[in-house]
Amino acid sequence: MTIQGQLTYRVADPRKLATLLNLTIRTGGSYVSEDPKKLGLRLLNEAQMAAKVYVAGLTLPEVLHNAERIGEVIMTGLQNSPAVQMLGIEPLSASILNVAPTPEMSRALEAEARESLQKRADDAIYARRNNAVEQERKIKESELATQIVVEEKNRQIRETRTAADIAVEESRRRLIDVKADNERKDADTKAYALDAILKPLSQVEWKTLLALGKGGMDPKVIISHAFRELAENAEKIGTLNITPDLLESVMAERKKT
Numbered sequence: 001m002t003i004q005g006q007l008t009y010r011v012a013d014p015r016k017l018a019t020l021l022n023l024t025i026r027t028g029g030s031y032v033s034e035d036p037k038k039l040g041l042r043l044l045n046e047a048q049m050a051a052k053v054y055v056a057g058l059t060l061p062e063v064l065h066n067a068e069r070i071g072e073v074i075m076t077g078l079q080n081s082p083a084v085q086m087l088g089i090e091p092l093s094a095s096i097l098n099v100a101p102t103p104e105m106s107r108a109l110e111a112e113a114r115e116s117l118q119k120r121a122d123d124a125i126y127a128r129r130n131n132a133v134e135q136e137r138k139i140k141e142s143e144l145a146t147q148i149v150v151e152e153k154n155r156q157i158r159e160t161r162t163a164a165d166i167a168v169e170e171s172r173r174r175l176i177d178v179k180a181d182n183e184r185k186d187a188d189t190k191a192y193a194l195d196a197i198l199k200p201l202s203q204v205e206w207k208t209l210l211a212l213g214k215g216g217m218d219p220k221v222i223i224s225h226a227f228r229e230l231a232e233n234a235e236k237i238g239t240l241n242i243t244p245d246l247l248e249s250v251m252a253e254r255k256k257t
Contacts, residue, residue, distance in 0.1 A: 002098070003096060005071060008093045014088065020087060043091075053077075054069075
């Protein structure tokens with residue numbers, strides 16, 4: 001790479017400088033030797049060495065983005081250089097004007113920059129896709145959780161309804177059992193009462209019971225019973241005379257009914 005800058009200095013100790021360099025001037029104003037020109041080269045070499053040591057520990061992108069820091073390193077290197085101090089030179093400033101890579105390195109950096117930009121673009125696309133997938137997953141999980149809650153509520157409702165139906169049916173069953181038990185007890189009571197009524201009458205002849213009935217004292221009923229007994233014992237009767245008046249009275253009552 002190429003580092004371009006500007007170095008400013010002054011001669012702090014001319015005597016010390018004059019003992020090391022030939023600064024004699026001709027009558028026309030030119031220097032007798034080339035030593036004054038070499039002074040700049042010596043300072044440049046010291047500056048290059050200080051910059052080289054610092055830049056060696058950096059990557060190329062870091063060098064390109066740290067021009068100001070390079071100037072500070074060069075300034076510090078010149079101030080602490082024994083060779084500069086021996087010359088009686090005082091560095092005043094060191095500013096970096098430009099840091100540029102070689103053409104080959106520039107093309108490599110451009111290619112690397114393009115790859116980096118493409119990678120960041122791809123990463124952004126992948127990140128958006130992953131984010132979309134993650135959001136979709138969260139939505140699905142939320143929908144599933146909601147569905148589970150709804151199903152749980154529906155199950156609880158069904159269980160509550162089933163329990164209510166069971167309770168109603170159980171109450172109905174108990175009611176039917178109680179009603180059947182009451183009807184059975186009522187029937188048993190009626191049967192017992194009827195049996196109590198009929199049992200004494202079971203030994204009484206039906207004729208007596210008939211006579212004790214509603215028409216027991218009616219002469220016509222008595223005559224009718226007599227005819228019936230005659231019919232039952234007809235084989236024992238020789239001759240039977242029935243007057244028309246008797247039959248007429250019986251038949252007349254039947255016609256009325």
